Each structure stands twice: as structure tokens, then as C-alpha cells.
Amino acid sequence: MNYKETIEYLYNVTPLFQNIGKDAYKEGLGNTIELDNYFNHPHKKFKTIHIAGTNGKGSCSHTIAAILQSAGYKTGLYTSPHLVDFSERIRVDGEPIEEEFVVKFVKDHKHFFEPLHPSFFELTTAMAFLYFAQKKVDVAVIEVGLGGRLDCTNIISPDLSIITNISLDHTQFLGTTLPAIAKEKAGIIKSNIPVIIGEYTDETKDVFSEKAKSVNAEIIFAQDNVLIENVTTNDNAHFVYQTKNIKDLYGELNGYYQIKNTNTILNAIKKLKDIGYKVNENNVRDGFKNVCELTGLMGRWQKLEEKPTIICDTGHNIGGMKYITEQLSNMKYDKLHIVIGMVNDKDINGVMSLLPPNAQYYFTQASVKRALPANEIKNIGNNHGLKGNAYSNVNEALEAAKASASPNDLIFVGGSTFIVSDLIVLYKNHK
Incomplete structure (x- = not known):
């Protein structure tokens, strides 16, 4: 099979959520663990940052990846869904996964995964982790597919977890109330691993706090730690941020919702620096200014x-x-x-x-x-x-x-x- 035939095979042999919705959703981590065992735990060979949330997780994932790339880290990025081509989902330093790798992955391993009947997302998550390991990335930014607790990305032990916000979406899987959805998203909070919460409501804050306390995880509520002092727009209608540490920070992404995303990202970068990541002001500026060029992000305002x-x-x-x-x-x-x-x-x-x-x-x-x-x-x-x-x-x-x-x-x-x-x-x- 060539690349195009391989992608069609994946769409047809594995349930794809974007096409069929709930029938593609597989609850639990059974298949993910079997795939991880088969590939010899590739996600343990590089550092990770885990990002969940109802809205904004894609923008946050791409911007953090852009900043890390600018800082010299060989950076993997796993997001979904794609807009034009499957290869957008899996990137290293902004470059899409190589078509030859996708073809070889399916050819070499379908004897194992076909009897397992994984979902499309379960299989492509395994593909992403294997690709990042073979490319020897320093760190990979991993976006949750759906929810958190039972999402197949949740086998990783990241350096930092981020939950952007909670609103009512995918209620047929995650629950019909904000606290129920928050509980599913809070499933990515892990023992002794710091977590950034971008936004909360009165209904969700206690859910996050209790989960973090139960696993001794430091929790930072970005909403209560506002690092942006002022926001204006330039002649091109792009945001220019005055922050506590950086003046005239230019943002390439200019939807209104990016203002809260930016505060979440700045809190995340601050914590990454606290735990040893080498990121300077110029790296932050470059990541915010050139996120689309550095990571291939599309479709945000x-x-x-x-x-x-x-x-x-x-x-x-x-x-x-x-x-x-x-x-x-x-x-x-x-x-x-x-x-x-x-x-x-x-x-x-x-x-x-x-x-x-x-x-x-x-x-x-x-x-x-x-x-x-x-x-x-x-x-x-x-x-x-x-x-x-x-x-x-x-x-x-x-x-x-x-x-x-x-x-x-x-x-x-x-x-x-x-x-x-x-x-x-x-x-x-x-x-």
C-alpha cells in the first residue's frame, strides 16, 4: 500500500470518531496498554507535557511546542483532529510525520493490531509515541483526545499537566454537568506532577483541588495568577500583551479566547522553567509570534x-x-x-x-x-x-x-x- 491507500485502510479498519462519533469511542485503557506493551513502552523514552480541556487545548499545545522548539528542544507534537491531512496530527519540530513511517508502521504491525480492533485514536496514539521515540525527541506535547481519565494518551507520566477549561461538550461520554466533566478531565492529574488549571468555575474548582490533593500534586490556578497586565491590538489586529515579565509580547493568534489561553501558557512556561526547562524571553516571544509557521497550526481565527x-x-x-x-x-x-x-x-x-x-x-x-x-x-x-x-x-x-x-x-x-x-x-x- 502507498501512503494514500494506508490512510484509507486506517479509516476503514479502525473506528474514526470524526466520521461516526460515539461508535468510535472505546472506554478504558485495555487496548492502549496492550499496544504499549507490544511496542515496548516508547512513551517512556522522552519527556512529555499533557494538555486537556474543553476549548483551547489545541492552541495551547501548539504554542507551548513552538516555544520549546525555539528554546532548542527537539519537540514532538500530537494533536487531533487534522484539518487537511492525517500527518498533521504527529509532528517533530513542526514537520509532519513521514509518509514512509506511516506505511511501514501499518505494514509491519497490522498482524498484531487487527485482531485487537483498536479505535483509530488508540492506534494513532501508539504510532505517535513510537515515532517520537525513534526520532529521539527531547519532549513531546501531547493533547488529550477526549476527556482525560480514560483517554489513551493518559498512560504517560508528564513533567507537567495542563487543563485549559471546562464547558459542556461530549456530554454523552463525559457527563452532563460541569463537575462530572471536570472529574474526567482531572483524570490526567498524577502523583507529584504539577498541574496548571487555566480556568475554573465555582462548580469545578473543588473537583480539581480534591484530585490534586489526593495525589499530592501541586496545583496552580492560572485564573488566580494573572500574568497579563494589559492587552492591545496592533495595526494588523493582532494582540500585543504587556505581562509581568515581558513587555510588548506579540501574539500571532488573535481570537478573543487567546487572551485566556495566553495566561494559561505563560503560567505553564513559568512552571516548566521552575522544574528545569531552559526557556528564555526570546524563546517565548518567538513561539507566540511564529506559532503557525513553527507548528503548522491552522484554523484559529x-x-x-x-x-x-x-x-x-x-x-x-x-x-x-x-x-x-x-x-x-x-x-x-x-x-x-x-x-x-x-x-x-x-x-x-x-x-x-x-x-x-x-x-x-x-x-x-x-x-x-x-x-x-x-x-x-x-x-x-x-x-x-x-x-x-x-x-x-x-x-x-x-x-x-x-x-x-x-x-x-x-x-x-x-x-x-x-x-x-x-x-x-x-x-x-x-x-
Whole structure:
């Protein structure tokens, strides 16, 4: 099999969450432990940093990896889902996993894993750990796939754990209340390993504190240790932070939610330095300024065109959409056009209730099996006073928005990671 055939094989032989949702979720670490034993525990051959949370864990993972790369550490980065190609999930110093490694991994080891019937994420986690070990990385930043306690990344013993925040998402797996979800996320807190909590609520703080106390883990609430003194925007609408230790810190990522992410990251870097990581001010500046170039990050309040301005963002739940709608409301434009689609296991009514009624809507669906049909999301949108037409795919919806928009208008594309994925694929194919 070549690379393309190998990826198709992985999609077909292992349950893929982005396509089929809950049926791809396997509770427990049984398969992960069997795979880890088979590969002789590769995750023990390098340092790790473990990052969980409902929103922001991708941005935090990429930025911390960028800072460590700038500091001279050979850095692995494991995130999900990918937007364009599978290889985005597994990177070393920003470079995607080599296609030849993926092909050889499947060819050499399918005799073992096929009878095991692992999920896609279980298998690719094992692949990532093996790749990082063979590449002899110094440290790998590992993003949790889903939850924490039973996530297959949770076999690692990291130098630092980070939980960005908690909001209601994946309730069918993690629980229907914030304390229940917090308990699952808190499962990554381990004995004598410090943990950074980015944001908390009155309902979740005690959950984190009790878990940390039970395993003698130092806990740092970034929300109570604000390192950012002031935030402004420059001429390019990017954030410039004044922090307690760094003045004029330029951030390449400029969604509103990045302000809280930045405080979490700064607290994490401070703790990493306390435990022996060699990171200086220039490394922090470089990581924040060049995170997309250093790590390949895409889809976070990303501007794709001007006149009209086209922006996309992967925020796909109530927690993320609150920041998106606030930022849209504070921008200058003549008219707002929103291309939106969602998958069928999200709180669609909750998201729709947050969206501005004065925009023109282009309801659509992503090219994954979990995508809510465009007509269904249109009907839900109409029930919330959102007016617009349905389009069978992102390309048609975007073209309709561009045809209706004037040069001073704004087109926002989002609602789902997979809508943004289809959009970015369109732009890459066009280029």
C-alpha cells in the first residue's frame, strides 16, 4: 500500500470518531496498554507535557511546542483532529510525520493490531509515541483526545499537566454537568506532577483541588495568577500583551479566547522553567509570534481573504462560540455573512441561540458522516430567527456568500472543525 491507500485502510479498519462519533469511542485503557506493551513502552523514552480541556487545548499545545522548539528542544507534537491531512496530527519540530513511517508502521504491525480492533485514536496514539521515540525527541506535547481519565494518551507520566477549561461538550461520554466533566478531565492529574488549571468555575474548582490533593500534586490556578497586565491590538489586529515579565509580547493568534489561553501558557512556561526547562524571553516571544509557521497550526481565527474579509475558526461548542460572537460584534464591516455547519452530536440549539440574527446565513454541511444535513441546520437556525439558505457543501455556501458580499463585508466560516477543514482544503486545492 502507498501512503494514500494506508490512510484509507486506517479509516476503514479502525473506528474514526470524526466520521461516526460515539461508535468510535472505546472506554478504558485495555487496548492502549496492550499496544504499549507490544511496542515496548516508547512513551517512556522522552519527556512529555499533557494538555486537556474543553476549548483551547489545541492552541495551547501548539504554542507551548513552538516555544520549546525555539528554546532548542527537539519537540514532538500530537494533536487531533487534522484539518487537511492525517500527518498533521504527529509532528517533530513542526514537520509532519513521514509518509514512509506511516506505511511501514501499518505494514509491519497490522498482524498484531487487527485482531485487537483498536479505535483509530488508540492506534494513532501508539504510532505517535513510537515515532517520537525513534526520532529521539527531547519532549513531546501531547493533547488529550477526549476527556482525560480514560483517554489513551493518559498512560504517560508528564513533567507537567495542563487543563485549559471546562464547558459542556461530549456530554454523552463525559457527563452532563460541569463537575462530572471536570472529574474526567482531572483524570490526567498524577502523583507529584504539577498541574496548571487555566480556568475554573465555582462548580469545578473543588473537583480539581480534591484530585490534586489526593495525589499530592501541586496545583496552580492560572485564573488566580494573572500574568497579563494589559492587552492591545496592533495595526494588523493582532494582540500585543504587556505581562509581568515581558513587555510588548506579540501574539500571532488573535481570537478573543487567546487572551485566556495566553495566561494559561505563560503560567505553564513559568512552571516548566521552575522544574528545569531552559526557556528564555526570546524563546517565548518567538513561539507566540511564529506559532503557525513553527507548528503548522491552522484554523484559529484565520484570515483567508480581504475585500471581503473571510475569517474561519474551529470553535464548535457553546464555550467557543461565545468568544466568536463577541469578537464578531466588535468588528467593523458593512454586512456580516455567516457560513455555518455543525455535527449531529453537539448542542446545536445552544450554539444557534448565540448567533447574531442580523447576519445573512449560508447553512451547509461538512464532508463527514456526522455532519448535520444542511436543511436540518437551516430549520434549526430559522427557529432561532436566523435567515438564509441551505447549501449541500462548503464550496457552494462560500461561493454564494462571496457572490452576495461587498468589499467591506465580513464572511465568517465555522460552527465545526470539519467545516473549517473543508474550507482550508478548498483554499489549498485552489492554490
